[in-house]
Structure formats: C-alpha cells, structure tokens
Amino acid sequence: MQVTVEKIVYPGKSLATHDGRVIFTDEGLPGETVEVRTIKEKKNFIEAETIKILKASQRRVENRCLHYKACSPFQTISYPFQLDVKKSQLKEIFSRKFDLADGESPDIIPSPNIWRYRNKIRLHVVRDEGKAALAYHAPGSQREFAIAGECFLVSEPVNRLLADLLQIIDDKRLTSLEEVEVRESRASGELLLNLFWETPAEPKNFDPILAALLSHHALAGVVCFHNVKASFRETTAWGRNFLEDKIGRNVYHIGARSFFQVNLDLLSRVIDDMKAALKQRSVGRLADLYCGLGTFGIALAEEVKMVVGVESDQDNIRFLKKNLALNRSANFTICEGTSQEWISRILEKKTEAVIFDPPRKGLDPVVIRNLVAHPAHLLIYLSCNPMTLARDLKEFRPAYKISSLRAYDFFPHTPHIETLAILEKK
Numbered sequence: 001m002q003v004t005v006e007k008i009v010y011p012g013k014s015l016a017t018h019d020g021r022v023i024f025t026d027e028g029l030p031g032e033t034v035e036v037r038t039i040k041e042k043k044n045f046i047e048a049e050t051i052k053i054l055k056a057s058q059r060r061v062e063n064r065c066l067h068y069k070a071c072s073p074f075q076t077i078s079y080p081f082q083l084d085v086k087k088s089q090l091k092e093i094f095s096r097k098f099d100l101a102d103g104e105s106p107d108i109i110p111s112p113n114i115w116r117y118r119n120k121i122r123l124h125v126v127r128d129e130g131k132a133a134l135a136y137h138a139p140g141s142q143r144e145f146a147i148a149g150e151c152f153l154v155s156e157p158v159n160r161l162l163a164d165l166l167q168i169i170d171d172k173r174l175t176s177l178e179e180v181e182v183r184e185s186r187a188s189g190e191l192l193l194n195l196f197w198e199t200p201a202e203p204k205n206f207d208p209i210l211a212a213l214l215s216h217h218a219l220a221g222v223v224c225f226h227n228v229k230a231s232f233r234e235t236t237a238w239g240r241n242f243l244e245d246k247i248g249r250n251v252y253h254i255g256a257r258s259f260f261q262v263n264l265d266l267l268s269r270v271i272d273d274m275k276a277a278l279k280q281r282s283v284g285r286l287a288d289l290y291c292g293l294g295t296f297g298i299a300l301a302e303e304v305k306m307v308v309g310v311e312s313d314q315d316n317i318r319f320l321k322k323n324l325a326l327n328r329s330a331n332f333t334i335c336e337g338t339s340q341e342w343i344s345r346i347l348e349k350k351t352e353a354v355i356f357d358p359p360r361k362g363l364d365p366v367v368i369r370n371l372v373a374h375p376a377h378l379l380i381y382l383s384c385n386p387m388t389l390a391r392d393l394k395e396f397r398p399a400y401k402i403s404s405l406r407a408y409d410f411f412p413h414t415p416h417i418e419t420l421a422i423l424e425k426k
Contacts, residue, residue, distance in 0.1 A: 002054065005032050010089040010386065012073055012415030014050070025050045026069070026139060029057040029077060064115070065153070070136035070146035072153060072413035083108050083409060086417050090386055090407055097390040098397060106405045106419065112265040114412040118153045119245075119262050122181040122194075123162070125169060132170040134162060134180065153413070158182050161191055161217050165209065172208050176201075183254070185243040186264050190220035192243050194256050197226045206237045214238075223256040232257075242319070247271065250299050251326045255319050258293050263410040270408055270420060271299045274355070274380055277403075277422050278303045281378055283353040287346045289339040289367065290358045293319040296382075298327050300355070307332045308351070310342045340366035347371070353378040362388030368395045375399040379423040386417050393421060401426055 003016035005028035014028035016036075025048040028034040033055035036048040053060070063075040074082050090106040111117060123134040126145050135145035150159050161182055169177060179196035195201065195209070201224040213219060221239030225232040234241065234256060242253045245260075247268055254260045261267045274296065278286070284305045288297035291309035293316050301307045309332060311317050317336060324332050335342045339356070346354075347370055354376050356363060362385065371379065372395065379400060383389035393402065400423040410418040 001036050001038070001048075002033060003036055005030055005034060008085050008089070010093060010415065010417070018046075021046055023048050027073065027076070028053070029059055029081075032057045032060070065151055066149040067136060067146045067151075068413075069139055071148070071151060072411075073139070074415060075413045077413075079110070079114055079412065082412065083110055086407060086409065086415075090405075090417060090419065093386045094390045094393070094405070097394040106407055108407040108409060109266070109269060111263060111409045111412045113263075115152050116155050117263045117265065117412065119184045119186055119260075119264060120181065121151060121154045121158060121162075122179060123148055124179050125174075125177050132166060132174075134166055154182075155184060157189065157191065157218070158184055161193070161213065164213060164216065165193070168209055168212050174205060174209075176205070183243055183256070185220070185245045185254075187246040188218075188220075188244060190218050190243060192220050192240075192256060193222045195222065195224050195237075196232070197224060200224075200226045200233075201235070201237065210238055221256075225256075247295075247299060251323070252293065252295065252298075253319055253322045253326065254293065255315060257315055258319055259316075260293070260295065261410065266408050266410050267295075270382065270418075271296065273406070273420065274300060275303050277378065277380060278353060281353070283378060285349065285351045285353070287351045287354045287376075289343070289354060289356040291320065292316050292357070294323045294329075294332070296355055296357060297332060298323055298329050301327075301329045301332055304353070305331060308335055308346055308349075309333070310335045310337065310339050310346070312336065312338045338364075340364045343367050343370045344374075347374045347376065351376055353380065355380040355382075357382040360385040360388065363392050365395075368392060372396060372399045375425040377425050379421075381421040381423065383419050383421070384416065386419055389419055389421065393423075396423055399426060400424060 003018050005014045005016050007030050009015050013024040016023045022045040025036045027050040034050045035052040037051050038048050040047040059078045059081045061078050068075040087108045126133050126135045133147045135147050138144040138146045176198040181194035183192040222237045223241050224235045224237045242255045286304045286307050288309045291297050291311050297307045297309045403422040403424045405421050407419045
C-alpha cells in the first residue's frame, strides 16, 4: 500500500490516510511517499510498518547508528526539522487539553551536542548465530531484539568498553549475564559498569571481566545485580558503586541505580532557567517534590532561604544525604515519604514555590488538589511526558496561569520531549 505521510505525531509515529482511514507507520517524513505493510487493523486506524521510501524528502538525512530504529529513530531527520516536529507536537498536545493563551505557545531549546551526549546506556546480552551480542529491544517488541553496533549517542570511551566487554562475554561464555549498563561521569571521565545476572554472580564470573578491563578503561567500579523476588539485589564487585559528577559549582554522587539526567549540557541550562524564575519572585521557602538525589533542590538552595526535599526511595535518600554534605547545603530539610503524604503539611508552612520532576505518569492527583486548594505563588514543573503534563496543567488552570512553557531537547534523534512549565498563582 502506498501512502503520503502528512505529519509525525507524538511519540514518533508517521501519520497518513488511505481510503478515509488513518494509518500510523514507523517511518516517513511529511510529504514523503512510502510503501507500508499492515501489521494490525483497529476500529479507527491501521498500524503499519514502512517497507520502502518511494519519494524522499529533502529533510531526510543518513542515519549513523545501524540500529537507529531501536535507539533513536529520528536520526533520518535533519536536526532543525526534528525541533520543528517536537514543537508542533507540543502545541497540538496542549491545545487538545486547553486553549493556549498569548505567550503560552511552547518554545524549544536545542541540545548543544546532538551526538555523544548521553552519559548512560543499557543493553541486553543475546546470542546471534551462536555468538554473544549486545542489543536493544526491537521497536514495539519485548521478545525480539535489534543488534547494536557502535552507538553514536554515547562517548567513544563507552563504546570501547562495551566492545571489550562483549569480547569477554563471548570468550568466557558468560551465559548467565543478561544485561549490561555503562554510566559515565562527564566531569572525570570515569565509567561505572553495571552487570545484571540471572543468578548471583560468583567471582569466577566477574574476575575475568575485571582482569581484562581494569588496565584499559577508567573504571570507577563494577556493580553486580541479580533478580530477587521481582527486584534487584546489588553487590559491589570492585571499586565504588557510584560516580561523581558536577553541574556548575555543585557536586553529586550518583549511585548505580540512581536516576540522573543523561544530557548534562542541557541540564545546566534548565537549572539556570529555574534560578531565573525564582529570582524574579524573591522566593523564601521552596519545596522540591520527587527530589531524588537532590539534583534541583541542591542547585537552587542558594537562591532561597529554605528547601524542603521530599523523597521516598531509601537508595535515593542515602545519596541525597551524601550530596547535601558534599555541597554544604545547610538550608535543606529532608522529608522521607511520598509527595502526596507531605504536600498538605508543606503548604501549611506557607511555602512560596514548589518544584517537581515526576515520573512519566505525572503528578499524583492528591498533590494537584492540594496545590489548587491552597496555591503556592510559583510552580516549576519539569516533565518527561507531554501527555501527562498537559493533563496536569489543565487541572491547575483554576488556580494558576502559565508564565512560560519551554521544551528542552534532552534527547536529540529520539521522539522524547522534556518540557519545563512555570506557573504563577492567579
């Protein structure tokens, strides 16, 4: 079936129509004529797969990663047009939930680096024609894999470590090793190697890895994980179980399991914009919900009199306490528990500003209801999912107006969008 692509919709599907039916396919730029194969017919649309580009757009470019469809499917789109696509997607998503007032149309900040920007990569260990290989899940599948070659989203030292590790896995037939993850400190260049085993790792398994890697790579540590009742048990096999990195003047210890933004160059810009929002309003008391290991609360502490950080994960709390000590953040108080447990007490203390960087599912309804009933002067909302952000912004409309709405391209060549919303009390 031949179709002409009309647009790219979030999260990255190419939309076309044929005989009055909507078709979503996995590749195709606006204006391109493509040949597609039907995968599944639904009541209101057809899921398809692009087999061939019949008439290419001038905005199409050559991909660099051989496995690009699994890791960064926008590699075939020129970078300026990637930004245009994401900006139009945001406008469409928000417009479905509420009318965008003057000044609320989202802007987008490009990444300073569009290659080698990621500080973390995680891959599956699979067997390909009898040889060990590293792979991503194939798009849309939990059973099929896409073999990964050199990945141009991570640094050359990370790629070299992965290549050497793969050779060891194959030579030593480490069949119980299921996944590998490499994390990199951009400040020191050190690498943290996380190994995920089917069963508890024994020295005879990871000793060959250490012997072969230590003299050729800047390893900070090797950490082993194995499944125990649907969770991972962590063991430090060698060195440290954390990396140290810097954002501006602030130093952070980042654990083997810690969430940390993957694009530090752009993270610095986000923090600067958050600081500017606080300075404009002379905030005294700031609450950092979902604060993790303190990325934002610590960076913003110098702009306010008091920061209250809310975190429920014990591993995060352990690193949060270390990071507070490292940065001598004396005006930071930790509230252990969930944001929904603490929000009412935080607002009772006349907190002027609240910042959140929640998971993809967005804010808990309890948090929103409390903030609408007892509005803070300023909300700073960083979101990795524009769909849930739009939903939450609609709920905030009765009590807040949007001061600014800005996207940051943390993930060039991918469909992912990170958005910062600044809201002011009406």
